[in-house]
Amino acid sequence: MDSGNGDRPRIDTSVAHSARVHDYWLGGKDNFAVDRAAGDAVREAYPGIVESVRANRAFLARAVRYLAGEAGITQFLDIGTGIPASDNTHEVAQAVTPGARIVYVDHDPVVLQHARALLTSSVPGTVDYIDADLRDPERIAAAAARTLDFGRPIAIMLIAVMHLIVDADDPYGIVGRMKAAMPPGSYLALSQVASDIESERMAEAARRYNKLARETQRHRTHAEVTRFFDGLELVEPGVVTVPRWRPGSELEARARSGMWGGVGRRRS
Numbered sequence: 001m002d003s004g005n006g007d008r009p010r011i012d013t014s015v016a017h018s019a020r021v022h023d024y025w026l027g028g029k030d031n032f033a034v035d036r037a038a039g040d041a042v043r044e045a046y047p048g049i050v051e052s053v054r055a056n057r058a059f060l061a062r063a064v065r066y067l068a069g070e071a072g073i074t075q076f077l078d079i080g081t082g083i084p085a086s087d088n089t090h091e092v093a094q095a096v097t098p099g100a101r102i103v104y105v106d107h108d109p110v111v112l113q114h115a116r117a118l119l120t121s122s123v124p125g126t127v128d129y130i131d132a133d134l135r136d137p138e139r140i141a142a143a144a145a146r147t148l149d150f151g152r153p154i155a156i157m158l159i160a161v162m163h164l165i166v167d168a169d170d171p172y173g174i175v176g177r178m179k180a181a182m183p184p185g186s187y188l189a190l191s192q193v194a195s196d197i198e199s200e201r202m203a204e205a206a207r208r209y210n211k212l213a214r215e216t217q218r219h220r221t222h223a224e225v226t227r228f229f230d231g232l233e234l235v236e237p238g239v240v241t242v243p244r245w246r247p248g249s250e251l252e253a254r255a256r257s258g259m260w261g262g263v264g265r266r267r268s
């Protein structure tokens, strides 16, 4: 595990962090008053937030199940991991392929603390954690190469994280550099908050969040999210609201969601 300076990481409770706000919406306990205030402010503007966040977690699990099963992927690089919740990437992947290798990446100190606990538990296969920023994809690829074989297909997971990368940070350049590191036959699974679903409520939710949080949210349209998959072959049904990506039931498909998501494959 690459844990930066090795000291206990500093947790800033004066400003909301996306990992902790997300944990609050999912009913977790790893959040502070400032995170709950930001979470409530968003929920007042967009009352569907909890259902939408849950639908996104379900998308993550279905995408990993598809990748580990039908697509035969055994290596996962999950960037913007978040605080562990139900159906984490390694649990879903290793339930299908016990020997699957998973590398988690996040830059939040609370996620790092959980990773320390997670990595001491005995799991089959291999799980590693890198304390790093998505905006430095070369560092992530170099550290991930300790665990993953970049000569064989890898699934890169960018689930509910790209809306935290603003345009000034060159989101398409970052994803392009990640795609360039992917060997043929690799996959990208990505979801992010939409700007063109319940637009007015979403815009107000972003305004409220951005006043209280460390990271600024940048919501994107369907076309802008689809652009992240440029050069890849989109797996059916393409970029859709996350509950509509290969849902397990009609009920699941009907969940309220303000997120676009999809899975793309780099041709062999």
Ligand SMILES: C[S@@+](CC[C@H](N)C(=O)[O-])C[C@H]1O[C@@H](n2cnc3c(N)ncnc32)[C@H](O)[C@@H]1O
Pocket: 018, 019, 022, 056, 057, 060, 079, 080, 081, 082, 083, 105, 106, 107, 108, 111, 132, 133, 134, 135, 158, 159, 160, 161, 164, 215
């Ligand atoms: C909304 S949560 C999503 C968690 C999980 N992927 C999911 O979908 O349930 C976003 C996560 O991305 C992380 N994150 C945000 N910006 C990041 C960055 N620049 N580099 C690494 N991680 C980042 C946050 O710390 C947080 O844990």
